[in-house]
Amino acid sequence: MLSRRIGRRAIAAIASLCATAALAQQATDAVAPEPATEAGLVSAASAQVAAALQAKAEGRPVTGQDWMISAANPLAVEAGAAVLAQGGTAADALVTVQTVLGLVEPQSSGLGGGAFLVWYDAASGELTTLDGRETAPQAATPLLFQTEGAPMGFFEAVVGGRSVGVPGTPALLEMAHDRWGRLGWSGLFDPAIALAEDGFDVSPRLSALVVMDLLRLKTYPTTAAYFLPGGFPLLPGRTLQNPDYAEVLRTLAAEGAAPFYTGRIAEDIVATVQGAVNNPGLLTMEDMALYRVKERRPVCGAYRVYQVCGMGPPSSGAIAVGQILGLLQPFDMAALGPDSAEAWRLIGDASRLAFADRGRYVADTDFVPVPVKGLLDPAYLAERARLLDGDTALDVAAPGDPAWDHAGLFGDGISPEQPSTSHISIVDSYGNVASMTTTIENQFGSRLMVRGFLLNNELTDFSFRSVEDGRPVANRVEPGKRPRSSMAPTIVLQDGKPVLAVGSPGGSRIIGYVAQAIVAWADWGMDVQQAVSMGHGVNRFGTFDVEGGTAMEALQAPLEAMGFTVEPRMLNSGLHAIEIGEGLEGGADPRREGIALGR
Structure with missing residues (x-):
């Protein structure tokens, strides 16, 4: 209407x-x-x-x-x-x-x-x-x-x-x-x-x-x-x-x-x-009266020929997106393609590993030490990526042991974001x-x-x-502290110049939505509208959510055969993306009311 x-x-x-x-x-x-x-x-x-x-x-x-x-x-x-x-x-x-x-x-x-x-x-x-x-x-x-x-x-x-x-x-x-x-x-x-x-x-x-x-x-x-x-x-x-x-x-x-x-x-x-x-x-x-906006340095991770940059703590967005992409770096995602259960096995378990680290280590850095460099260290991610070398779902996705430049030992929290x-x-x-x-x-x-x-x-x-x-728990309540977030506003750079702006709503699934859109755009050759429109698959804590009514439902059986618990459901992203090249291309998530306009 x-x-x-x-x-x-x-x-x-x-x-x-x-x-x-x-x-x-x-x-x-x-x-x-x-x-x-x-x-x-x-x-x-x-x-x-x-x-x-x-x-x-x-x-x-x-x-x-x-x-x-x-x-x-x-x-x-x-x-x-x-x-x-x-x-x-x-x-x-x-x-x-x-x-x-x-x-x-x-x-x-x-x-x-x-x-x-x-x-x-x-x-x-x-x-x-x-x-x-x-x-x-x-x-x-x-x-x-x-x-x-x-x-x-x-x-x-x-x-x-x-x-x-x-x-x-x-x-x-x-x-x-x-x-x-x-x-x-x-x-x-x-x-x-x-x-x-x-x-x-x-x-x-x-x-x-x-x-x-x-x-x-x-x-x-x-x-x-x-x-x-x-x-x-x-x-x-x-x-x-x-x-x-x-x-x-x-x-x-x-x-x-x-x-x-x-x-x-x-x-x-x-x-x-x-x-x-x-x-x-x-x-x-x-x-x-005490409130102040804080300017912070962006957190960036490498993926293929790109630098994927976003918001660091108190957001877990850039760290977790960067970890997922870094864990996928050794694998030929382009050859596997978007219809491959193997591609989604890798994405799903990479996400689980990133969420395990997120749950233990990430919070407001004004209050607790966070090993940001260690979590995105290519050597650490390459070591963690070896966990993905099999052909079945991980039995357990546990936090890793990233390098610290200061001390920190935390428990896992309960943050119903x-x-x-x-x-x-x-x-x-x-x-x-x-x-x-x-x-x-x-x-x-x-x-x-x-x-x-x-x-x-x-x-x-x-x-x-x-x-x-x-x-x-790193993300415990403290006076004046900022709660951890999954929001992942992202700018992707190539040779120091922006080539993609993207982000989404969606609770802690934001991380998966953004990482998937970047893989779809960078590896699978999709334009921004295709990347934000494609069916979603998100795995944070073990259950693999696949978006009902999309091509992702066809992957339920093969993913279950790999050992995943799979649940078809509505996945309500709201991705809005712009590709910056010879010209500009804008895409808006069909799951919500938005549009892109340009001149």
Whole structure:
């Protein structure tokens, strides 16, 4: 169903940007983080959007020469494309795209969450990352998610204030714009403000997810009033307005991110978290004021002729993706091909080995030592790859013993990570590349709503167990600490130049989705649309999940014959990718609503 109305002023705001341009020229990882629905079609406000939707339906990439954007909702993509067409940078477009996404797919990301950005700066040729991950309150302890020494149930911990960390997304957007933006900050909020005030049509996907989460959304009156007006879930096509969100955006547009962390917005966030009935949280005004985005060095691993670079700790994304690819390096994946059970045996067990290391070693490096170099050392990976030399599934995938440049001995944690997440890939006309994954964790986050946006439940990405066999768990809760993530925004380089930007939502399966897309593109010769559309196979902890209704189901029997436990299921990725070559090609995951647009 195509949306009939996105708001007159929103269209006007986008059209104004285009006109100016013409003048200038994811209580376990096994649970789906955001259940699969029909992707739905939400906008055909322009011929370009309609063409992009058609290209995705036909399995073709969108092409361009000047710029390209791929993200999870046509309204957000169209607004971001207008910024790029005006001469804005990828950093400018990120502000517009994220603020629109927070309105039209609030279950996935928004101002109340956090994000990781991988940025390639064309002028300097440098790659960097910005860590906008949420932080734990100063009053948090390793026992935050335990009751009488036992881990709490996942949703017992999630719903309410206990799970809310200090949001990082507004501060990250401001830092990115300050460093790399060209257009005025305030105008970048206009499309989202117009949509919030005039209203937008509820997409089939948002409506379906509201229905699936109806009982939890009923928990708090403000949230229920928005998503369940009159006691009934939002229906597809309903025009939904959010004046409270528009007012927040006006404040940010006029004053920057400061009011979010030290002003009126911060006060309301803290009051809502502390006042959550039955499950109050610990967040204070001091916690909000202390928040800082951190610039970190990217983590890179070699694969074939490429350098695969992404976000390091507190994310496990770049390490685990790099490990999977490094373990596959000795094998001729191109010759095996995507229909080979042997190829998937290698991918599946490489992933299991990477997840074993991830579970033991990876956490926030500001609090615990992490052997990043050792985990990605080619010699270590070559040694671990020998475990894949057989022809059957590994009996056990245990953590390895990577080299340390400092001491560390940790136990294995229990981290039921289920991010409800979104990914944005952008290449601008100046050659800058942005790959940003953004989240509020579980779908609809903590189910607490403040001033028109949802608050995250990101603290439940910490381990619910603080000690294992007398050893502290690296990813335990600590004051001010950032929980481990699987988000894997990635930029692939060849000879120092970017050739691919990719990332996905999907909880801890993000790692598998991204690694598979890179193998499909690098080894199997797929274009970006083919790579993000192909059926998934993901193995993290022993069970091999194969995507139902795709060619992967045909591999169930041969994989079982190799000794795997195989479970066909819906695998709800949201990959958004851009290939950078002679021109630009964009692909958007058909499992969700997004599109790619380029010029």
